Amino acid sequence: xxxxxxxxxxxxxxxxxxxxxxxxxxxxxxxxxxxxxxxxxxxxxxxxxxxxxxxxxxxxxxxxxxxxxxxxxxxxxxxxxxxxxxxxxxxxxxxxxxxxxxxxxxxxxxxxxxxxxxxxxxxxxxxxxxxxxxxxxxxxxxxxxxxxxxxxxxxxxxxxxxxxxxxxxxxxxxxxxxxxxxxxxxxxxxxxxxxxxxxxxxxxxxxxxxxxxxxxxxxxxxxxxxxxxxxxxxxxxxxxxxxxxxxxxxxxxxxxxxxxxxxxxxxxxxxxxxxxxxxxxxxxxxxxxxxxxxxxxxxxxxxxxxxxxxxxxxxxxxxxxxxxxxxxxxxxxxxxxxxxxx
Amino acid sequence: xxxxxxxxxxxxxxxxxxxxxxxxxxxxxxxxxxxxxxxxxxxxxxxxxxxxxxxxxxxxxxxxxxxxxxxxxxxxxxxxxxxxxxxxxxxxxxxxxxxxxxxxxxxxxxxxxxxxxxxxxxxxxxxxxxxxxxxxxxxxxxxxxxxxxxxxxxxxxxxxxxxxxxxxxxxxxxxxxxxxxxxxxxxxxxxxxxxxxxxxxxxxxxxxxxxxxxxxxxxxxxxxxxxxxxxxxxxxxxxxxxxxxxxxxxxxxxxxxxxxxxxxxxxxxxxxxxxxxxxxxxxxxxxxxxxxxxxxxxxxxxxxxxxxxxxxxxxxxxxxxxxxxxxxxxxxxxxxxxxxxx
DNA sequence: TTTTTTTACGAAAACGAAGTAGTTTTTTTT
DNA sequence: AAAAAAAACTACTTCGTTTTCGTAAAAAAA
Numbered sequence: 001x002x003x004x005x006x007x008x009x010x011x012x013x014x015x016x017x018x019x020x021x022x023x024x025x026x027x028x029x030x031x032x033x034x035x036x037x038x039x040x041x042x043x044x045x046x047x048x049x050x051x052x053x054x055x056x057x058x059x060x061x062x063x064x065x066x067x068x069x070x071x072x073x074x075x076x077x078x079x080x081x082x083x084x085x086x087x088x089x090x091x092x093x094x095x096x097x098x099x100x101x102x103x104x105x106x107x108x109x110x111x112x113x114x115x116x117x118x119x120x121x122x123x124x125x126x127x128x129x130x131x132x133x134x135x136x137x138x139x140x141x142x143x144x145x146x147x148x149x150x151x152x153x154x155x156x157x158x159x160x161x162x163x164x165x166x167x168x169x170x171x172x173x174x175x176x177x178x179x180x181x182x183x184x185x186x187x188x189x190x191x192x193x194x195x196x197x198x199x200x201x202x203x204x205x206x207x208x209x210x211x212x213x214x215x216x217x218x219x220x221x222x223x224x225x226x227x228x229x230x231x232x233x234x235x236x237x238x239x240x241x242x243x244x245x246x247x248x249x250x251x252x253x254x255x256x257x258x259x260x261x262x263x264x265x266x267x268x269x270x271x272x273x274x275x276x277x278x279x280x281x282x283x284x285x286x287x288x289x290x291x292x293x294x295x296x297x298x299x300x301x302x303x304x305x306x307x308x309x310x311x312x313x314x315x316x317x318x319x320x321x322x323x324x325x326x327x328x329x330x331x332x333x334x335x336x337x338x339x340x341x342x
Numbered sequence: 343x344x345x346x347x348x349x350x351x352x353x354x355x356x357x358x359x360x361x362x363x364x365x366x367x368x369x370x371x372x373x374x375x376x377x378x379x380x381x382x383x384x385x386x387x388x389x390x391x392x393x394x395x396x397x398x399x400x401x402x403x404x405x406x407x408x409x410x411x412x413x414x415x416x417x418x419x420x421x422x423x424x425x426x427x428x429x430x431x432x433x434x435x436x437x438x439x440x441x442x443x444x445x446x447x448x449x450x451x452x453x454x455x456x457x458x459x460x461x462x463x464x465x466x467x468x469x470x471x472x473x474x475x476x477x478x479x480x481x482x483x484x485x486x487x488x489x490x491x492x493x494x495x496x497x498x499x500x501x502x503x504x505x506x507x508x509x510x511x512x513x514x515x516x517x518x519x520x521x522x523x524x525x526x527x528x529x530x531x532x533x534x535x536x537x538x539x540x541x542x543x544x545x546x547x548x549x550x551x552x553x554x555x556x557x558x559x560x561x562x563x564x565x566x567x568x569x570x571x572x573x574x575x576x577x578x579x580x581x582x583x584x585x586x587x588x589x590x591x592x593x594x595x596x597x598x599x600x601x602x603x604x605x606x607x608x609x610x611x612x613x614x615x616x617x618x619x620x621x622x623x624x625x626x627x628x629x630x631x632x633x634x635x636x637x638x639x640x641x642x643x644x645x646x647x648x649x650x651x652x653x654x655x656x657x658x659x660x661x662x663x664x665x666x667x668x669x670x671x672x673x674x675x676x677x678x679x680x681x682x683x684x
Numbered sequence: 685t686t687t688t689t690t691t692a693c694g695a696a697a698a699c700g701a702a703g704t705a706g707t708t709t710t711t712t713t714t
Numbered sequence: 715a716a717a718a719a720a721a722a723c724t725a726c727t728t729c730g731t732t733t734t735c736g737t738a739a740a741a742a743a744a
Contacts, residue, residue, distance in 0.1 A: 003458075003483075005730055016694045021732060031692055048457035048483070052397040053730035056699045061394065063437075071419050072622070081413055084440060093459070095405075096438045098426060115390035116345075117435070141345075141390070257626045279623060280414070284599045286628030347700055358724045363702060373722055395700035398729045 004047040013041055024049070060119055063093045064307065066300075067109060067123035069101045069150065070223075073250065074278035075296045076124065079148060082300025083122050090308050092119070101189075101223040103128040110134040114141045119311050122303045124150040127189030127223065144316045148303040149294070150192050158306040158321040160299045164194045167292045167327045168201025171246050171274045174290070174329060176209045178337035180244030180272055184217045184235055186252040198248050198276075217242060221252055228252060232259045236271065244335075247275035253289060272335040276327075288332035295325045346389040355383055366391070402461055405435045406649065408642075409451060409465035411443045411492065412565075415592065416620035417638045418466065421490060424642025425464050432650050434461070443531075443565040445470040452476040456483045462649045462658075464642075466492040469531030469565065486658045490645040491636070492534050500648040500663040504636045506536045509669045510543025513588050513616045513634055516671065518551045520679035522586030522614055526559045526577055528594040540590050540618075559584060563594055570594060574601045578613065586677075589617035595631060614677040618669075630674035637667045 010020045015034065023030045023038035030038075055061045066083050068076040080096065087094045095118060099106040106126045111134065113121065121138065123145060132152055139145055139157070148160040175183050185202045188195045199218065206213055219235055221228045232252070235241065236259050247253040253275030257267070265271050267287055277291040302323050310318050352362045357376065365372045365380035372380075397403045408425050410418040422438065429436045437460060441448040448468045453476065455463065463480065465487060474494055481487055481499065490502040517525050527544045530537045541560065548555055561577055563570045574594070577583065578601050589595040595617030599609070607613050609629055619633040644665055652660050 003730095006732095007730080017731085018695075018733080019693060021730095022693085025732085029692065034692080050398070050730050051457055051459050052394045052403065053699085054732070055394040056392070056398055056701095056730085057732050059699080071423055072416075074414075077413050077419060080438075081440070084438070093437055094439075095435055096422075096426070097436075098423070115393055117393050251622075254622060254626065261626070280593075280596060281621060281623045281627060284596065284603070284628060285623060285626050286630075288628075348702095349700080359700090360702075360725080361723060363700095364723090367702080369703095371722065376722075392700050395729085396702075398700085398731090399702055401729080 003050075004042075004045045005050070006047075009038065009042050009045055009047055012045065013037060059116065060312075061117060062091065063095055063118045064304070065095045065097055065113055065118040065121045065123075067097045067099060067106070067121060069099050069124060069126045071098055074280070075149070075250070075276075075294055078278055078296035079124075079300035079303070082297040082302075083304040084300075086301050086304035086308065092308075099126040101127045103130065107134040110138045113143060114138055116141075116143070118143065120307045120316075121145045122148060122300075122307055124148055125152055125192060126150075127192055130191055142316055144307060144310055144318050146303045146307045146318065148299050150194055153193055156320045157318045158303075158323070160302045160306070160323045160325065161194065162294045162299070162325050162327045164197035164327075165201040165204075167276070167329070168198035168246070169205045170201070170329050171198075171292055172202045172205035173209070174331070175244040175246060175272055175274055175335060176205065176211065178244075178268075178272060178335050180242075181211065182214075182217070182242040183211070183244040183246055184219055184242040186232070186245060186247040186249075186256070187218055187220050188248045188252070189222070190220060195248055202246060225251075225255070228255050229259065232256055233263070236260065236263055236265060242271070244272045245274070247273065247277075250275055250277035250279050253277060257285065257289075267334050268336050274335050282330075283332060285334070287334045287336075290332045290335040291330050292327050293330055294327045298325060345392075346384075346387045347392065348389075351380065351384050351387055351389055354387065355379060401458065402654075403459060404433065405437055405460045406646070406653075407437045407439055407455055407460040407463045407465075409439045409441060409448070409463060411441050411466060411468045413440055416622070417491070417592070417618075417636055420620055420638035421466075421642035421645075424639040424644075425646040426642075428643050428646035428650065434650075441468040443469045445472065449476040452480045455485060456480055458483075458485070460485065461653050463487045464490060464645045464649055466490055467494055467534060468492075469534055472533055484658055486649060486652055486660050488645045488649040488660065490641050492536055495535055498662045499660045500645075500665070502641045502645045502648070502665045502667065503536065504641070504667050504669045506539035506669075507543040507546075509618070509634050509671070510540035510588075511547045512543070512671050513618075514544045514547035515551070516632070516673070517586040517588060517614055517616055517677060518547065518553065520610075520614060520677050522584075523553065524556075524559070524584045525553070525586040525588055526561055526584040528574070528587060528589040528591075528598070529560055529562050530590045530594070531564070532562060537590055544588060567593075567597070570597050571601065574598055575605070578602065578605055578607060584613070586614040587616070589615065589619075592617055592619035592621050595619060599627065599631075609676050610678050614679075616677050624672075625674060627676070629676050629678075632674045632677040633672050634669050635672055636669045640667060 006017045006020050010017045020038050023035045064087055066080055084094050097109045103126050132154055135155055146158045151159040151161055219231055232255055245256055256273055260267055267273055274290045278296050282289040282291045310316050348359045348362050352359045362380050365377045406429055408422055426436050439451045445468050474496055477497055488500045493501040493503055561573055574597055587598055598615055602609055609615055616632045620635055620638050624631040624633045652658050
């Protein structure tokens with residue numbers, strides 16, 4: 001089964017290669033009769049256009065990259081699905097890259113993309129990324145980057161986020177209103193803008209309600225499950241343990257649940273927990289987890305849409321544009337106060 | 343910032359294009375002195391090899407596709423991670439495609455790959471796929487396909503599965519041993535071999551324990567959340583409701599939990615539930631879900647490894663090879679009998 | 685009928701890298 | 715010192731498509 005190319009089709013029909021090429025692209029330059037013949041013959045010979053030849057000529061690969069820190073996070077999964085939906089609508093393919101929250105991995109991935117393997121990138125920063133040269137270089141190579149969620153303010157481009165400050169504020173206030181006086185915040189990474197925003201919301205809520213701020217209540221977690229477990233265990237084991245936990249990411253809430261189980265702490269009596277989460281099982285946990293749900297799918301769609309708005313130009317420049325979507329706070333029993341216990 | 347190519351580098355150094363090309367590929371034909379100069383200059387000029395030019399010449403794209411029915415399933419996520427790990431080790435890129443359990447989508451994706459956009463494919467069949475022409479055609483176009491989990495016996499190639507019959511048998515027997523006399527099986531899709539194997543294991547266990555087989559206890563679910571909910575609700579609402587449910591996929595277990603909540607049924611007292619699941623939250627559910635955990639990550643790695651063993655040959659033919667990994671049954675409270683209630 | 689326009693097609697030059705088959709220079713062997 | 719061998723480099727073709735520029739024939743306008 002040898003590969004059929006334009007030349008073979010053209011020879012069979014005794015026409016030129018250009019005629020075949022144009023006919024298949026439905027060019028106005030080719031007569032209807034010829035078009036029909038070409039299309040039929042190509043079909044019948046099993047012709048498949050070699051995409052790479054076209055990419056070489058047109059400097060377009062009809063491929064975008066989606067770069068995320070991890071896959072074991074429903075937020076990213078849903079965002080990828082959203083991006084994928086738009087990409088396929090636009091007849092593009094999607095390369096997935098996982099940085100594993102490792103900045104050097106992120107750098108090597110972006111370096112590898114500088115050669116034009118993709119036409120554009122949608123990404124969420126790794127938690128260990130502190131400098132952005134690799135990103136500006138990519139954009140400099142005329143490959144546009146659109147951020148979602150874990151964005152980078154320093155770079156001028158389109159960004160999709162949620163209202164992290166407000167969500168952080170609301171989450172914390174929700175805990176306070178349900179009786180918490182000493183709330184710990186499980187931080188994802190101090191490098192990330194979204195984490196900072198959430199932290200600010202947390203601090204602001206404490207402030208508003210006259211709760212003293214205790215820096216040791218901000219627990220800096222990492223990508224290492226074991227070390228997170230240790231930190232959270234230490235936090236909850238001390239005799240001066242907090243009465244509420246606000247987790248910035250679903251996996252830390254899960255770890256907190258595990259720690260509570262292991263230490264035999266009752267949620268929400270001994271400890272109330274609220275978390276950013278897109279877990280489908282949140283309502284089924286013991287107890288159901290009060291969640292801040294981000295519109296992940298929608299964010300992926302938005303990011304992709306914003307990217308495609310600019311693809312196809314010779315020189316691509318995406319001006320600053322911040323799309324901010326609203327997250328939803330869904331109250332469940334993990335934060336129930338004495339009065340509203342279900 | 344105009345793109346730098348070999349020619350520009352060669353002109354700067356007053357050498358030929360081939361010299362630059364060979365120097366960068368570290369060919370023995372080029373002297374060390376020249377190599378050094380070329381590498382330095384290329385680096386300094388910001389040269390990036392255009393991948394598509396090479397692909398065109400070598401008919402290799404250093405890209406593989408991973409095709410899955412859905413992303414909202416931890417099994418597939420973990421499998422993708424495993425495949426991604428191997429692919430990046432082998433310096434390949436990974437295109438992700440989602441069929442949404444839709445056979446026609448699957449067909450169009452495979453058709454789109456026939457032109458050589460990828461060097462090989464790792465896939466899990468959609469639940470609606472009944473014919474396999476699109477797959478044999480792809481393989482006929484010299485693009486190898488390795489299956490994992492939702493495999494197709496009719497096609498000769500490498501396949502990675504788990505011991506589905508045994509798992510189905512063990513799951514059912516586990517329910518029986520914990521007191522169930524009337525067990526429903528939530529089927530994923532009758533088209534899938536893994537579902538059939540699991541069903542057989544289920545039937546065999548019933549048989550062994552002298553429990554009469556009732557075909558109406560095999561609930562054919564689909565990809566539609568709402569219709570699944572209805573079917574399961576109907577099953578559990580009837581006054582002749584089963585006392586045990588064996589779910590073939592995690593999402594149906596989640597739906598079952600939701601139905602139980604809505605109908606105010608107590609798990610495991612009113613109903614015991616066991617499910618195939620790679621949910622991280624399984625131990626935290628109310629009650630913790632007894633799970634058959636598939637080694638998804640390992641399966642992805644295996645599938646990728648088997649694919650890469652054959653890539654690089656001119657004519658690729660992968661003979662039948664069945665790798666069967668073991669799943670693990672993790673007992674938790676969703677199936678606890680009176681004696682072993684925790 | 686002649687000129688102009690339109691229609692339909694073809695020849696050939698990109699695109700960027702890689703590798704084959706020389707060619708020249710240097711080194712080694714006799 | 716001549717011949718042979720090795721080293722270092724270059725010219726050119728190829729991969730498959732797309733597209734620009736041309737040209738012939740047919741149709742329309744003069």
